[in-house]
Amino acid sequence: MEESFGAAANRTVTLRDVARLAGVSVATASKALNGQPQVRAETRARVVRAAEQLAFSPNTFAQSLITQRSGTVGLLTSDLEGRFSIPILMGAEDAFGSDQTSVFLCDARGDTIREKHHLRALLTRRVDGLIVVGARPDTRASLGRDLPVPVVYAYAPSDDPADLSLVTDNVGGGRLAVDHLIRCGRRRIAHITGDPGYGAAHDRAKGALDRLAEEGLELAGGEVWFGMWSEAWGRGAARMLLERCPDVDAVFAGSDEIARGVLDVLHEERIAVPSQVAVIGFDNWNILAANARPPLTTIDLNLEQLGRTAAQRLSAAMEGKPASGTETLPVRLITRESTAPLS
Amino acid sequence: MEESFGAAANRTVTLRDVARLAGVSVATASKALNGQPQVRAETRARVVRAAEQLAFSPNTFAQSLITQRSGTVGLLTSDLEGRFSIPILMGAEDAFGSDQTSVFLCDARGDTIREKHHLRALLTRRVDGLIVVGARPDTRASLGRDLPVPVVYAYAPSDDPADLSLVTDNVGGGRLAVDHLIRCGRRRIAHITGDPGYGAAHDRAKGALDRLAEEGLELAGGEVWFGMWSEAWGRGAARMLLERCPDVDAVFAGSDEIARGVLDVLHEERIAVPSQVAVIGFDNWNILAANARPPLTTIDLNLEQLGRTAAQRLSAAMEGKPASGTETLPVRLITRESTAPLS
DNA sequence: CCGATCGCCGAAAACGTTTTCAGAAACGTA
DNA sequence: TACGTTTCTGAAAACGTTTTCGGCGATCGG
Numbered sequence: 001m002e003e004s005f006g007a008a009a010n011r012t013v014t015l016r017d018v019a020r021l022a023g024v025s026v027a028t029a030s031k032a033l034n035g036q037p038q039v040r041a042e043t044r045a046r047v048v049r050a051a052e053q054l055a056f057s058p059n060t061f062a063q064s065l066i067t068q069r070s071g072t073v074g075l076l077t078s079d080l081e082g083r084f085s086i087p088i089l090m091g092a093e094d095a096f097g098s099d100q101t102s103v104f105l106c107d108a109r110g111d112t113i114r115e116k117h118h119l120r121a122l123l124t125r126r127v128d129g130l131i132v133v134g135a136r137p138d139t140r141a142s143l144g145r146d147l148p149v150p151v152v153y154a155y156a157p158s159d160d161p162a163d164l165s166l167v168t169d170n171v172g173g174g175r176l177a178v179d180h181l182i183r184c185g186r187r188r189i190a191h192i193t194g195d196p197g198y199g200a201a202h203d204r205a206k207g208a209l210d211r212l213a214e215e216g217l218e219l220a221g222g223e224v225w226f227g228m229w230s231e232a233w234g235r236g237a238a239r240m241l242l243e244r245c246p247d248v249d250a251v252f253a254g255s256d257e258i259a260r261g262v263l264d265v266l267h268e269e270r271i272a273v274p275s276q277v278a279v280i281g282f283d284n285w286n287i288l289a290a291n292a293r294p295p296l297t298t299i300d301l302n303l304e305q306l307g308r309t310a311a312q313r314l315s316a317a318m319e320g321k322p323a324s325g326t327e328t329l330p331v332r333l334i335t336r337e338s339t340a341p342l343s
Numbered sequence: 344m345e346e347s348f349g350a351a352a353n354r355t356v357t358l359r360d361v362a363r364l365a366g367v368s369v370a371t372a373s374k375a376l377n378g379q380p381q382v383r384a385e386t387r388a389r390v391v392r393a394a395e396q397l398a399f400s401p402n403t404f405a406q407s408l409i410t411q412r413s414g415t416v417g418l419l420t421s422d423l424e425g426r427f428s429i430p431i432l433m434g435a436e437d438a439f440g441s442d443q444t445s446v447f448l449c450d451a452r453g454d455t456i457r458e459k460h461h462l463r464a465l466l467t468r469r470v471d472g473l474i475v476v477g478a479r480p481d482t483r484a485s486l487g488r489d490l491p492v493p494v495v496y497a498y499a500p501s502d503d504p505a506d507l508s509l510v511t512d513n514v515g516g517g518r519l520a521v522d523h524l525i526r527c528g529r530r531r532i533a534h535i536t537g538d539p540g541y542g543a544a545h546d547r548a549k550g551a552l553d554r555l556a557e558e559g560l561e562l563a564g565g566e567v568w569f570g571m572w573s574e575a576w577g578r579g580a581a582r583m584l585l586e587r588c589p590d591v592d593a594v595f596a597g598s599d600e601i602a603r604g605v606l607d608v609l610h611e612e613r614i615a616v617p618s619q620v621a622v623i624g625f626d627n628w629n630i631l632a633a634n635a636r637p638p639l640t641t642i643d644l645n646l647e648q649l650g651r652t653a654a655q656r657l658s659a660a661m662e663g664k665p666a667s668g669t670e671t672l673p674v675r676l677i678t679r680e681s682t683a684p685l686s
Numbered sequence: 687c688c689g690a691t692c693g694c695c696g697a698a699a700a701c702g703t704t705t706t707c708a709g710a711a712a713c714g715t716a
Numbered sequence: 717t718a719c720g721t722t723t724c725t726g727a728a729a730a731c732g733t734t735t736t737c738g739g740c741g742a743t744c745g746g
Contacts, residue, residue, distance in 0.1 A: 014702060025726045030704060040724060057467050061408040062702035065731045070404070072468075075448070080433050090423050090450055098449060098464045105418070105448040106441060107433055121441045124400050125415075231634040257634065264636070267611075287631070291574040291600065293607070357732060368696045373734060383694060405732035408701045 013054045022050035033058075064126070072102050073314065074122035076115065078156075079135030080107040083285055084303060088133050088154050091307020096315070101128075110135055119143065129314045132158075137167065137200040150317035154310040155303070157326050164317070165326040166310050170200045173299045173331040174207025177252045177280045180297070180333055182215055184278055185342035186250035190220040192237040192262060193254025194229035201226060204254055204282060220248045229254075234261020242269065249277055249342070256281035256288040259296055263338065267293065278339040295336035302331055356397045365393040376401075407469070415445050416657065417465035419458065421499075422478030423450040426628055427646060431476050431497050434650020439658070444471075453478055462486065472657045475501075480510065480543040493660030497653040498646070500669050507660070508669040509653050513543045516642045516674040517550025520595045520623045523640070523676055525558055527621055528685035529593035533563040535580040535605060536597025537572035544569060547597055547625065563591045572597075577604020585612065592620055592685070599624040599631040602639055606681065610636065621682040638679035645674055 019029035024043060031039045032047035039047075050056075064070045075092060077085040093103050104122060108115035122130065129149050134140045134156020142160035143151055157165030181189050191208050193201045205224045212219060221241050227233040234253060238261060241248060253259035259281030266273050273279055273294060281289055281298035289296040306329050313323060362372035367386060375382045375390035382390075393399075407413045418435060420428040436446055447465060451458035465473065472492050477483045477499020485503035486494055500508030524532050534551050536544045548567045555562060564584050570576040577596060581604060584591060596602035602624030609616050616622055616637060624632055624641035632639040649672050656666060 016702080026703080027705080027726055027728090028724085031725090034704085036705095038724065043724080059408070059702050060468055061404045061413070062731085063704080065402070065404040065408060065702085065733090066704050068731085072447075081429055086424055086429065089448070093448065093450055098461050102447045102449075102464060102468055104415075104445045105432070105436065106445075107436055118441050121445060124442075125403055125445055231636075235636075257630070260634075285630075287600070287628075291603075293574075293578075359732080369733080370696055370698090370735080371694085374695090377734080379735095381694065386694080402732050405701085406734075408703090408732085409734050411701085 012059075013056050015056070015058065017054055018047065018051045018056045021054060022047045069128055070126045071100065072104055072125065072127050073129045073131065074104045074106060074118075074125075074127040075131050075133070076106050076108060076118060076122070077133045077135075078108050078110045078115070078140075080109075082135050083283075084135070084137075084155055084301075085133050087303035088307035088310065091304035091309075092131055092154075092311040093307075094304075095308040095311030112141075123148065129318050131310050131314060132156075133310075136198060137170065138198060150314060150322055152310050152314045152317070154306055161326075162324050164313055164323045166306055166313065167326060167328055168301045168303070168306060169328045169331050170203035171207040171210075172328075173282060173301075174204035174209075174252075175211045176207070176331065176333055177204075177282065177299055178208045178211040180335070180339065181250040181252060181278055181280060182211070182217075183341075184250070184274075184339055186278055187217060188220040188245070188248050189217065189250040189252060190225070190241050190245065190248050191252045191254070192225040192227070192234060192241065192258055194227060194233070194258060196226040198229075201254055208252055220250075221245045227258075229257055231257050231261035231264070234258035235265050236261075238262040238265035242271075250339075251277060251279050253279065253281050256283045256285045256292075256296060256298055259298070259338075260288055260292055263292055263294075263296070274338055274340040275343070280339055284334050289334070289336065292338065294338050297336045297339040298334050300332050300334045302329060305329065355402075356399050358399070358401065360397055361390065361394045361399045364397065365390045412471055413469045414443065415447055415468065415470050416472045416474065416654075417447045417449060417461075417468075417470040418474050418476070419449050419451060419461060419465070420476045420478075421451050421453045421458070421483075423452075425478050426626075427478070427480075427498055427644075428476050430646035431650035431653065434647035434652075435474055435497075435654040436650075437647075438651040438654030455484075466491065472661050474653050474657060475499075476653075479541060480513065481541060493657060493665055495653050495657045495660070497649055504669075505667050507656055507666045509649055509656065510669060510671055511644045511646070511649060512671045512674050513546035514550040514553075515671075516625060516644075517547035517552075517595075518554045519550070519674065519676050520547075520625065520642055521551045521554040523678070523682065524593040524595060524621055524623060525554070525560075526684075527593070527617075527682055529621055530560060531563040531588070531591050532560065532593045532595060533568070533584050533588065533591050534595045534597070535568040535570070535577060535584065535601055537570060537576070537601060539569040541572075544597055551595055563593075564588045570601075572600055574600050574604035574607070577601035578608050579604075581605040581608035585614075593682075594620060594622050596622065596624050599626045599628045599635075599639060599641055602641070602681075603631055603635055606635055606637075606639070617681055617683040618686070623682055627677050632677070632679065635681065637681050640679045640682040641677050643675050643677045645672060648672065 015026050015029050019026045029047050032044040079085055106118035108118055130151040133154045139159045140156045142158040142163050153165040157167050225237045227237055251262050253262055259279055262279055271277055281296045284298045284300035289298045358369050358372050362369045372390050375387040422428055449461035473494040476497045482502045483499045485501040485506050496508040500510050568580045594605050596605055602622055605622055614620055624639045627641045627643035632641045
């Protein structure tokens with residue numbers, strides 16, 4: 001009597017309570033709930049019934065203390081407000097089932113010392129693994145080789161080839177964009193892109209030039225127009241382009257922002273898109289691309305998939321199957337109304 | 344000899360090791376490191392020296408197991424890719440020092456059952472508190488009163504007044520926007536806004552109308568133009584507005600997207616901004632506002648501050664000082680070049 | 687010089703699990 | 717019936733801390 005009374009108090013229910021209710025020992029209860037084979041079916045049933053009757057939920061601290069696994073991973077991002085981290089993060093969060101693994105989020109804001117700080121905190125919490133997502137698609141410093149947990153780098157690859165890095169295929173994206181324009185029958189294709197300090201800008205340009213060369217074409221305007229990742233640069237470059245090369249029939253923009261600037265100028269000049277000039281962007285940044293006039297064909301980076309893959313690779317590494325090197329993930333074409341075949 | 348050797352193995356270093364090296368018991372070592380008063384200064388020094396010499400870092404599971412506090416909070420968002428969750432999340436993440444409290448991120452994608460699922464997972468992990476951030480600034484269903492941890496709702500208030508909710512001041516924002524236009528000498532002010540299904544749209548309109556009334560002014564165009572939160576609607580409404588009311592000298596847009604649409608049409612019609620017509624947006628969504636032509640004056644929601652406040656309120660509640668009701672946080676005016684005094 | 691007080695330290699219990707190992711019970715076989 | 721095998725169960729140790737409480741030596745007041 002006093003026993004059941006004692007257990008009925010507002011305390012959180014423990015395995016002891018379950019065991020008592022099921023009339024077994026804690027050891028058996030544990031084994032029953034964890035699916036260990038060495039317990040009779042009938043006994044197991046009694047235990048699980050007791051467990052759900054008491055709404056038992058095991059204390060993860062006690063579990064982690066003994067198993068040495070926390071069931072958590074750290075997500076170290078350098079640029080939360082950047083649009084790139086978020087989809088990756090969503091993909092990762094969703095690839096780990098939330099019931100198996102929870103993710104700690106840390107934003108270092110591109111600050112190395114803040115990053116170190118967060119790293120310490122995460123290791124103190126004994127995360128089972130780490131995903132590091134960079135702010136821009138260029139190589140970043142490795143966290144080092146002597147970490148006690150596996151790490152995967154996403155979007156921004158590590159500078160240490162012994163690490164595993166996952167990146168988007170910028171060269172392939174550039175190729176894909178130009179390929180699409182060519183299939184639309186365009187022959188005089190220009191490329192306006194962003195900051196030449198970004199490796200991604202060069203990669204996208206390379207993909208574009210490769211595809212053009214295969215077709216025996218040259219870039220309209222004679223060269224790649226590097227500049228900045230902004231609408232203003234898109235506008236400025238478009239004006240110069242139209243002046244130097246009025247018969248251009250397609251523009252491949254290195255980002256959706258730039259594409260917006262280009263569209264703006266074309267509109268201003270009463271040049272019809274896509275019938276006279278086709279425009280394709282890069283990034284598929286929805287708010288920009290879908291709201292453009294006309295809606296923008298663009299290259300989607302598949303970031304959510306990148307995040308999912310990162311989670312899978314990390315899981316594998318946590319299971320003892322580590323990998324290394326740089327893995328390049330495919331991008332894809334999103335066709336909207338800013339491109340169309342020449343009629 | 345064998346002792347020091349044993350400790351030198353690759354095992355993670357525990358308080359025992361520290362105590363041994365400092366020549367005290369684990370009890371004393373614990374007290375020394377936790378700043379308990381009942382330990383001599385000289386002893387404490389010896390212990391901390393030993394601790395840092397061994398790079399000791401306490402096992403948080405053992406700590407949590409005994410203290411019943413995890414030092415973690417859950418952040419339950421409904422819409423990660425939405426632009427509103429992110430700043431809030433950043434503010435919150437930063438208000439909890441990462442060394443004190445880490446945050447678990449969960450995205451429910453607006454799905455109630457997924458939300459329940461994540462909630463279970465977070466409670467299983469025994470978070471010390473919960474922040475719930477909604478996708479849109481309207482009332483949402485409470486998580487209930489019987490949760491074992493304190494909760495604060497951010498951006499989207501709970502429908503239960505017993506909960507604590509933190510929201511942005513939409514009425515104040517509407518007032519602030521119109522006030523700014525009036526100070527710029529504008530008298531014929533129109534208001535184009537988004538989906539009338541959003542409470543925020545009505546609140547902003549109310550603030551605007553209040554301020555106009557104080558000045559004895561009426562809305563140019565005769566009414567609030569409700570529609571959608573898109574550039575396209577901004578364009579369409581602007582055209583109608585110009586037709587019905589060609590002498591308008593200012594437009595208050597209910598969002599930056601809408602403002603972009605309005606700017607677009609004004610540009611098309613060769614109407615000078617801001618000299619002929621001033622335009623003000625809402626949200627301060629940087630990619631849209633800063634890249635606009637001209638850069639957009641707008642209302643900033645102070646979301647990062649909202650996140651910080653949420654973290655503070657939650658901390659207070661975790662310390663046993665709960666609050667309830669809805670707290671409204673101020674917004675602020677960001678002046679750029681799309682507004683200016685009439686000359 | 688003696689008893690009370692005070693400051694400091696350590697032994698041990700506790701937190702809630704998992705896992706090992708030994709023993710009990712049931713069963714089949716000779 | 718005796719004995720080896722198989723199946724199941726439970727006692728106890730372990731994980732790494734925090735906290736209580738008793739004890740010991742020193743200091744102090746008388």
